Amino acid sequence: MKKGKYSQGLTKKYIFKNIWLFLPCHNEEENLEPLVRKILGLKVSHLHIVIINDASLDKTSKIADALAGKYKNVKVVHRQPPRGRALAGKDGFRFCLNKKADVIIEMDADFSHQPKYIPQFLRELEKGESDVILGSRFIKGGSDANRDPFRTFVSKLSGVFLRLVLGIKLKDMGSGYKVYKGNVLEKIKVNQFFSKKGLAISMESIFRVLKAGFKVKEMPIVFVDRRAGKSKLSWKDFFEPILIAFKLVIRLGRFSS
DSSP states (O other), rough: SSSTOOTTBBOOOSSSSSSEEEEEEEETTTTTHHHHHHHTTTTTTTEEEEEEESSSSSSSHHHHHHHHHHHHEEEEEEEEESSOOHHHHHHHHHHHHHTSSSSSEOOOOSSOOOOHHHHHHHHHHHHOOOEEEEEESSSSSSSSSTTOOHHHHHHHHHHHHHHHHHHHHOOOOOOOOOOEEHHHHHTGGGGGGOOOOOOOOHHHHHHHHHTTTOOEEEEBBBBBOSSSOOOOOOGGGGHHHHHHHHHHHHHHEEEOO
């Protein structure tokens, strides 16, 4: 790597001075600590992590508190029921906005989203050509590796449906691996999101970003199955994005590029 703003010592430096990454998690006692260590091991300058503990019933809360005690740039938010990926996500957005983040990173806490992509996403965001970077499984170079073929099929099928309803050309609107410029989330007003439970927030956030006139770039990721623990998704979670999509079109209008 050439010497420059990315290679001063062991720390990767960026133009961003207040980067916040949030990890919504429910019962991730086996994944949380190694994931946080992996992220911190990237040595990204000005990076902070907030763990959104979504009413976990295992040791996740204790592990999160221990990590916050060990690392000064790790914080914890303990949520009370009702729990839900979208509710935890909105709390994560709000926390990072309250910290005046100039960049906000959203990713899952089960190792399905690999931390190694974070530096690539930040470098792309620095170019100034995009406002949001979307980690995509379904463009060239990306994949749904080692995943249940049925779930991959459902994800692709729902993507086709949502693109038709919403008028969006992006290939992976269901991806929860994103990097936003802070002003983007301020503009789209997280408190007004319709999503409450599972997967819908991923689609809704991207739709609102595009409707607000911001630019989204998809970058390829290899999505792998969780390293440990059990998935919290059920078949019911695939219906909420459909309902929310129609609600978005009715309230905000269909997107046209």
